[in-house]
Amino acid sequence: MRGSRIQRGAGFSLAELLVAIAILGVLASLGWSGGTEILARQRVEAAARRLDQGIQRGRVEAQKRGQPCGLSLESEGWGPPPASSLPPCLQTLERLKEPIAAGDVQLTHNFPAVLRFSSNGLVLDGGTAVLSSAGTTLQRCLVMGLPLGITRLGRYSSGRCEPDPSL
Numbered sequence: 001m002r003g004s005r006i007q008r009g010a011g012f013s014l015a016e017l018l019v020a021i022a023i024l025g026v027l028a029s030l031g032w033s034g035g036t037e038i039l040a041r042q043r044v045e046a047a048a049r050r051l052d053q054g055i056q057r058g059r060v061e062a063q064k065r066g067q068p069c070g071l072s073l074e075s076e077g078w079g080p081p082p083a084s085s086l087p088p089c090l091q092t093l094e095r096l097k098e099p100i101a102a103g104d105v106q107l108t109h110n111f112p113a114v115l116r117f118s119s120n121g122l123v124l125d126g127g128t129a130v131l132s133s134a135g136t137t138l139q140r141c142l143v144m145g146l147p148l149g150i151t152r153l154g155r156y157s158s159g160r161c162e163p164d165p166s167l
Contacts, residue, residue, distance in 0.1 A: 030063030047105045047131045048140035051149050054078040055115070055123065055144065058089040063121035070114045073129065075107055081114040089117060106132045111144075123149025130156045 012020075054071065058078075062069045070086035072079045080088035111127035118124055126146040132139045141161035144151045155164040 015104075036135050041138050043133045044131050044136060044138050044140050047107075047133075048142060048153055050077065051129055051131065051142050055149070055151055056114070057091050059121040059123060059149065061089045061091045062117035062119060065119075067119050068117055070116050072114055073107075073109055073111050084114050086114060087115060104134055105149050108159045112164060113134045122147070125149075128161060132156075 035144055043157075054077070058069060058071050068086060069089035070081040070084055071089050072081050107129060109129035111129065112125045114125075116124040123144060123146075126144045126149065127142075128141045130139055131141070139156035141152055141154050141156035143154065143161050152161075153164070153167055154161045156162070
């Protein structure tokens with residue numbers, strides 16, 4: 001009987017195992033909900049940067065070519081002007097959504113149908129665009145003021161585009 005000794009208590013009981021699984025489940029759900037919020041915020045931030053970059057690229061392209069060009073802001077991003085005599089700013093035709101794992105980004109704006117850039121790079125139109133995404137309360141806004149077409153990114157709240165010190 002010397003070698004046939006059975007050790008007891010060399011494992012986990014069913015109760016211990018169930019408690020450990022429950023704790024891991026709670027931790028995973030907390031991480032998942034926080035992760036989706038972060039991803040939604042990143043989608044909004046990236047779309048806001050793309051929106052601003054489109055304006056800056058249109059300005060530079062008109063200046064380099066020495067002739068006016070135009071862009072149209074659609075729900076998906078920058079596109080060519082619809083049936084316009086103004087040539088499109090080709091270097092700017094960019095989408096607002098991420099190509100990989102794209103989530104929905106909602107865009108509302110009061111820009112005209114064609115955003116016009118003069119041959120010296122000035123923007124001839126102004127307006128405000130608001131970007132949001134499901135999963136976050138963050139709403140980014142871009143305001144373009146006339147007559148120089150200076151852009152400012154901010155946080156949209158209470159119907160206004162407020163400056164955001166975190167930018």
